[in-house]
Amino acid sequence: MKATEVLADGFGRIREVVHETVEGLSAEELNARLDPAANSIAWLVWHLTRVQDDHVADASGLEQVWRAGGWAGRFNLPLPDDGIGYGHTPAQAGTVRVDSPGLLLGYYDEVHEQSLRFVRGLAAADLERIVDERWDPPVSLGVRLVSVLADDLQHAGQAAYVRGVLQRRSA
Template identity: 65%
Template sequence: MNSAGLLVDAFGRVREAVHEAVEGLGEDVLAARVDPDANSIAWLVWHLTRVQDDHLAGAFGTEQLWGADGWRERFGLPFPVGATGYGQTSAQAGSVRVPGELLLGYQDAVHARTAELVGTVTNADLERVVDTAWDPPVTLGVRLVSVIADTLQHAGQAGYVRGVLERRGDA
C-alpha cells in the first residue's frame, strides 16, 4: 500500500464510524445529550465533518463543500459562515438539530472529496508546508494525520453516545 492508499483507507474508516453512529436514528435521538452540557451525536458528526471539510480545503487550496455545495443553507444552523464547532458554547452545540440523512449526506460528500484529494498524494507531497502559522510550520502529512486523529476521536464519541442512549432506552 502506498501513502495515498493508506490515507484513503484511514478516511474511509472515519466515514464507516460515522455511518455506524448515525444510521437508523431519528432527529430527537441525534440531538439528545447524555447530560445538559454533553455533545450530541448530531453536533459531533457535524463538527468532525466541518473540520475535515475545512482543513482539507485549506491544505489542498480548494473550496469547502459547506459553502460551495450549499450544505450550509441545507443545515440552516445559526452559526457564522466559517464555523466548524471549535470553541462553541454548550448552547451553540445544543442547537444542532438535523436529520441523519443530512448529516450522512454531508459526510459522504466530504468523504468523496477527501478521497479524491488524498488519492493522489505522494510521499514527497507529505512534506509540503500547508500552514506557516505554527512553529514548526505544518506539513501536509502532519495536517492529514491531525485530521484523521480528530475525526476518528469524534466519530468514536458519537458511537459511544449512541451506545449510552440505546442502553438507557432513549434510542
C-alpha cells in the first residue's frame, strides 16, 4: 500500500465518524453543550473541517473551500472569516451554531473531496516537501497531513462522545 493510500484511508475514516455523529441530529442536539465551557458537536465538526480546509489548502496551493465554496457566508458566523477555531474561548465556541446537519456535512464533504483529490495526486517524494519552516525541525507535507488526521480524529471522537452523552440523557 502506498503512503498516499494510507493517508486517503485515514481521511475516509474521519468522514465515517463525522457522518455517523452528525446525521439525524436536530439543531438543538448539534448546538448543545454538556456544560457552559464545553464544545458542541457543531463547533467540533466545524473546527475539524476548518483545520483540514486551512491546512490542506495551504499545503496544496488551493483556495480554501470555506471561501471558494461560499461556506463562510452560509454559516454567517460572528467570527473572522479566516478563523479556524484554534484558541477559541468558550464564548467564541458558543457562537458556532447551525440549523441542520446538512450545513455541517455539506461543508465537511466538500473539504473531504478536495483533500482526497490532493492526496491521491501526490507521489511519495512529495511528502518530504517542507511546508512550514516556523518549526524546528521544519514540517514536511507528510507530517502536516498526519497532524491534520490526528487532530481531526480526536475532534471527531469528541463529537461522537458528546452525541452519546446527549442520547443517554434523552433516553
